[in-house]
Amino acid sequence: MADGTQSRTPAGAAPPGAAPSPDAATDAYLERRTLRRGSAGPLLLTGLGVAYVVSGDFSGWDAGLAEGGFGGLAIAAALMGLMYTCLVFSLAEMAAVLPTAGGGYGFARRALGTWGGFLTGTAILIEYVLAPAAISLFIGDYVESLNLFGLESGWPVLLACFVIFIGIHLWGVGEALRFSLVVTAIAVVALLIFAGAAFTEFSAGSLDDIPVDHDAFGANSWLPFGILGIWAAFPFGMWFFLGVEGVPLAAEETKDPARTLPKAMAAAMAVLLLLALVTFVAACGARGxxxxxxxxxxxxxxxxxxxxxxxxxxxVNYAGLAGLVASFFSLIYAGSRQLFALSRAGYLPRFLSLTSRRKAPYLGLVVPGALGFTLAAWSGDGARMLNVAVFGATISYALMALSHIVLRRREPQLHRPYRTPGGVLTSSVALVLACSALVATFLVDRDAAFIALGVYAVALGYFAVYSRHRLVAAAPEEEFAALAAAEAELSRD
Known part of the structure; x- marks a missing residue:
């Protein structure tokens, strides 16, 4: 169960020269893989949830107008808003039951077994590694367009993004989340300023001014690309909410997570729904x-x-840079925590979960950051990387919603400090819409979908051949699943 590194045996665990006891070895292993508890309260967590998403209000969603027009994107955004709301309520229940850094992987591990846990965790990693890489390219473009310090978009700007913001994360989680909250607040205030200015020029007649494709089934001025355009716009409707599901990844660093996480997730979702509505309608109505x-x-x-x-x-232009920084910064945080949890449990190489004196998973921050920088500098295709991230996200949504349904049906007696409004019906809505969004990604960027599937295939090969035989039973998510198996065995007896 130990990872092969040298560690000091706790006092009294074993006499000098003797092999440490299994419990001592386990304690030493986990002692080197702990996060700073109690660093995040309701306000910081709510800010984190908004920070994940806020850059999507400034750009990205508008490409959905080319797929569905105003009406098609409006319906798609409403359905995706419903999906995320249902998913957030479902995750809030599971996060209160299992408040660990594993988040979605931990929930799926208990409900769907080791394969389900790994499939979910890998999908989340795809999202949280590729999305920051893509956003770093957008930050570079903003820096160049705003002529900040005379810099041009290129690898030096990308490298500076990763080095500076990963450095803040290495400083400490409390400092990192406070920085994220400040930048996010700037972006949100700017969105409200934008809405106030745009609504002074608002005209309802400007909303449906995209030319109609009369060959499309069901096409009209509100649905210029027909009924199918609604479905094709799903991935872009997600941009108003993509990432908010990452709040439970902060569970081990949260004060009273069973109470705080559900409240913070609901508050973040309410803010995002409001921002999506006013931003979308104001932008389209102001100029068309x-x-x-x-x-x-x-x-x-x-x-x-x-x-x-x-x-x-x-x-608004300068604030757009603040929004990009907020999302970039918070997505790095989410990716590091998911990698930390998977590594601590042995699904990925265990050394990736080592933490520093300041309780930051330094390799979990540096390794994905290096990979993200390399992908961004090499490909330069932010849109394609985001499409791959969206594909991974939709897989994880479907599996997390399914996990809620399975846990409700299989373990109705499980103590739930928070219960999802609507129960299984709520998570079933999230599951159906997530599957629909997954299929819709093939309508938008088939190559991105197949790239994500290729990454998935490699990861699954690693798990099947190697890591599934070397899992760490003492990891919180694994202990939680083992407890469920033991309780089920007792009930059969």
Whole structure:
């Protein structure tokens, strides 16, 4: 169970020269893999949930107008908002039951076994490794377009992003989450300023000004690309909410997680729903859906009716950089915690879960960061990497929703400090919509979907051949699953 590294035997565990007891070896293993508990309260967790997502309000979603028009994207965003709301309520229940850094992997591990846990954890890692890599490219583009310090987008800017922000995470989780909260607050205030300015120019007639494709089934001015356009717009409707499901990954660093996590997740989701509504409607209504369709900076364009910068558009432009930084920074955090939990339990190489004196998983931060920087500098294709991330996300959503259903049916007696409103019906809605969104990714970027499947195949090969035979039974998620198996055995007796 130990990872082969030298560690000091706890006092009294064994006489000098004797082999340490299994319990002492286990304690030494876990002692080197602990996070700083009690660092995050309700406000920091709510900020974390919004930070994961806020960059998606500034850009990305507008490409959905090219797939479904205003009406198609509106319906897609509403359905994806419903999916995330149902998923968040389902995850809140499971996070209160199992408040560990494993998050979705831990929930699926108990409900679906080791294979289900690994499938879920790998899908989450795909999302949280590729999304920051893509966002780093967008940060580079913003730095160049804003002419900040005369820098141009390129590998030096990308490297600076990873080095600076990973450095803050290595400093400590409390400091990192407070930094994230400040940057996120700036971005949210800017979105509200944008909405106030845009609604002064609002015209309902501008919403449906995209030309109609009369060959598409069910096409009209509100659905210019027909009924199928609604489905194709699903991945872009997700941009208003993508990442909020990562809040439970902070469980081991949270004060009173059983109470705090559900409240923070619900609060973050409420903020995101409001921001999505006002941002989407205000941007399309201020200048027209056609004008902000796939432009990269839809909020800026919405505030420039003559194409010339205004005071408000400049404010939003700079705030867009703050939104990107907030999401980049928080997604690095989420990826490191998921990698930490999978490594601590032996699903991935165990050395990746070692923590520093400041209780930060330093290799869990540095290794994904190095991989993300390499992918960003090598490919330069942020849109493709985000599409791969979305594909991984939808797989994890389906498996996490299924985990809630299985746990409710299989273990109704399990103590649940928080219970999902609507119970299994709520998680079933999330499951159906997640599967629909998964299929929709093939309509948008088939190559990205197959790239994600290729990564999945390699990871599953590693698990099947090697790591599933070397799991760490003392890891919290594994102990939780073992307890369930023991209780089931007793009930049969």
């Amino acid at each position: 859906s056609a004008a902000v369709n796939s432009v990269g900076d839809p909020l800026v364009q919405a505030l420039q009716p003559d194409g010339e910068p205004t005071v408000w558009s400049r404010i």
